[in-house]
Amino acid sequence: MSSLAPFDFALYEAKLMNIAKNIFQPNQAPLETAVLVLDDCNTLSFAAAVDPMRATNRRAGKNLFRWKFFTPTGAAAQLTSGLSINGAPIAQAEGFDLLVMVAGFNLEAHATPRLLSSLRRLHAAGVAIAAIDGGPWILARAGLLDGHSATTHWEDLEDLATRFPQVDARRDRFVISPPFATSGGAAPGIDMMLHLISTRFGQGLARRVASAFLYDPVPLGTQRQSISATSRKIRRNPQIARALDLMEAHLDTPLSITEIAKRMSLSQRSLENRFRTHLNLSPHAYYLQLRLDEAYRLATDTSQSVQDIALATGFASQASFARAFKAGFGQSVRLLRRAQNA
The missing domain is CATH 3.40.50.880 (Class I glutamine amidotransferase (GATase) domain)
Known part of the structure; x- marks a missing residue:
């Protein structure tokens, strides 16, 4: 058989x-x-x-x-x-x-x-x-x-x-x-x-x-996804790109600007000069903008609590997060959500 x-x-x-x-x-x-x-x-x-x-x-x-x-x-x-x-x-x-x-x-x-x-x-x-x-x-x-x-x-x-x-x-x-x-x-x-x-x-x-399409394609394996919409010219600057990657990878536990510069083998002054030249912002201001943009996304796309959003974007307290969010967007998370659901 x-x-x-x-x-x-x-x-x-x-x-x-x-x-x-x-x-x-x-x-x-x-x-x-x-x-x-x-x-x-x-x-x-x-x-x-x-x-x-x-x-x-x-x-x-x-x-x-x-x-x-x-x-x-x-x-x-x-x-x-x-x-x-x-x-x-x-x-x-x-x-x-x-x-x-x-x-x-x-x-x-x-x-x-x-x-x-x-x-x-x-x-x-x-x-x-x-x-x-x-x-x-x-x-x-x-x-x-x-x-x-x-x-x-x-x-x-x-x-x-x-x-x-x-x-x-x-x-x-x-x-x-x-x-x-x-x-x-x-x-x-x-x-x-x-x-x-x-x-x-x-x-x-x-x-x-x-x-x-007047489109400049990115070859396979040459660039990671970014949560921030910076120009391709800036992203191709290896030192700026590395700094942005470090910031994006540490939104919930932000690195100090001194630590970012150290990991890149740059002085803090050199890093700050590069950011002002290429982005017209200080590293601190750009990092805060990244964190607030992510907070805005979480506020509009999820039902997470304000406390959880604050923790996910690296704010030490809900109060400091609330101040920064209102300064950045002109309203609180609660009012933003109310307007979105109206």
């Missing part, structure tokens, strides 16, 4: 990767692409997924991407801007080379068993999956990113790392870990799509696509 050999899961995964990883290698064959749009994603992230494909076809003079829109259930996806995106149910998707998924807010609510099952099915069929903004969190929730490096929007990155320890969570703008590509938001999503265009269809075409 014959017996079946035990199922070799590692070999199965390797075969899947061999099917899908060619998406990220030179190949002039058109990519059949499914664009999955979830409720509560933002318009820029949606455009970051679609417009690079449109511009590629226009610049190439032929259809290198052919795409179709999908939503989790077939009902129109409602973007945060009020736009509606019509699409077929993702459960009906088949015959695609690439799935590009765009998500934004309320990720737990959108990670339904039906959606997660569809993502697993497409992965099992050898479909490469690129995810933008909150999309990587959904992939991790489906168990698909276990053993892979990935990123997501910085607001969700800590939750990704905590909830899914089998995922190598990185703060890079985008991460390629075949058959997956993940990005941290709209602009990093453009970088990720340009990387795909460059590796598959050639650097020249990717440059022409970037020039159509």
Whole structure:
């Protein structure tokens, strides 16, 4: 009597990767692409997924991407801007080379068993999956990113790392870990799509696509996500970039300016001069602005108490936080929330 050999899961995964990883290698064959749009994603992230494909076809003079829109259930996806995106149910998707998924807010609510099952099915069929903004969190929730490096929007990155320890969570703008590509938001999503265009269809075409947007792409692995919107020129100054990274990594337990300068092997005066030259602010003022910007985000995007927000942004007391917040934004957290919910 014959017996079946035990199922070799590692070999199965390797075969899947061999099917899908060619998406990220030179190949002039058109990519059949499914664009999955979830409720509560933002318009820029949606455009970051679609417009690079449109511009590629226009610049190439032929259809290198052919795409179709999908939503989790077939009902129109409602973007945060009020736009509606019509699409077929993702459960009906088949015959695609690439799935590009765009998500934004309320990720737990959108990670339904039906959606997660569809993502697993497409992965099992050898479909490469690129995810933008909150999309990587959904992939991790489906168990698909276990053993892979990935990123997501910085607001969700800590939750990704905590909830899914089998995922190598990185703060890079985008991460390629075949058959997956993940990005941290709209602009990093453009970088990720340009990387795909460059590796598959050639650097020249990717440059022409970037020039159509007047966009200066960031190469893979050269820049981390930042919670502050400083110019790329400033971020490319290695000493300023290092100082900003230290500040952003220590919002809850702020470093002294003296300690930041010491870690950078600079004098405090030298660090202060660089900040005033490049940012027109002192290091102390910039650091306080970062912490208050994060406090504003927590006040508007979460239900955390004022005390918890104060602790998360490095204020020694609730009273000192309240004074700084009112000085920075002209109102208290309570009044801000009241106006937001009115």
